[in-house]
Amino acid sequence: MPELPEVEVSRRGLSPFIVGKTVITAVSRTSRLRHDIPPDLDAMLAGRCLRAIERRGKYLLFDFGTGHLLLHLGMSGSLRLVPPGTPPAKHDHFDLCFGDTIMRYRDPRRFGVIDWIAANPQSHPLLAPLGIEPLADGFHGDWLHAATRRRHAPIKPVLMDSHLIVGIGNIYASESLYLAGISPLRAAARIGHERCERLADAIRKTLLASIAAGGSSVRDYVHSDGGAGCFQLQCAVYDRDGEACPGCGTPIRSTRQAGRSTYWCPHCQT
DNA sequence: AAATAATCCTGCGGGC
């Protein structure tokens, strides 16, 4: 569910309320998400002060100085702050309890990840293979062009390959390609330099716009499912099969690529 | 090697 913007908004929304505070206790209510949750998390975290919350791709890293709490929201995960004493609901798998608030992790499908990293986060097996950050300075048309010369798969699933670029999920892949005017079916290696420039810009714009849309309305309730109606920038093509393209009126089409739904305008995107 | 399918899990909406 959450792509890079949702994770970044969660990071920004949570930070003012819990950075600088000390963990009273950490509570796990399930043993296993995508991987086993370390059973000794409470021992690692109790009494430790949260220094910062960082983000790498769709992962959140809670820096405690002595190590990092690694958290991934998977397909259905969300984080929120609740008052102490709030009873957990179904699928509320993990609490990070501070003196005055609880950061509560909910994940019905349990595709998420919670882990403790004692050493350098860069060397963690889930983080080490990750690709470039699309909002970093190094991500631009030149880079994208060079990185895709040997990729003959359609550009859409290539954009979603986290070993190449992190953070672009199924929604923003379709939306970015629409903004760039590039067909999701086009082989990545057959997109020229100028269009790679446009695509890199489109990705950056799409992600930043979504962060801005979510960031303004998140306060003590941080979520990624659009529950309060404050999230998710209006999509131009995603989930709009058959509707009129906002640019030219041609019906939006959909198909499946690498097992995921894709949406595009066959007139505006070539 | 690179690209696709199968997989982990629960919930929800549509069709009957």
Added chain:
DNA sequence: TGCCCGCAGGATTATT
């Protein structure tokens, strides 16, 4: 009303 099916914003693993 309920049942069955397919699908869901991720990412790894196995298979062609």
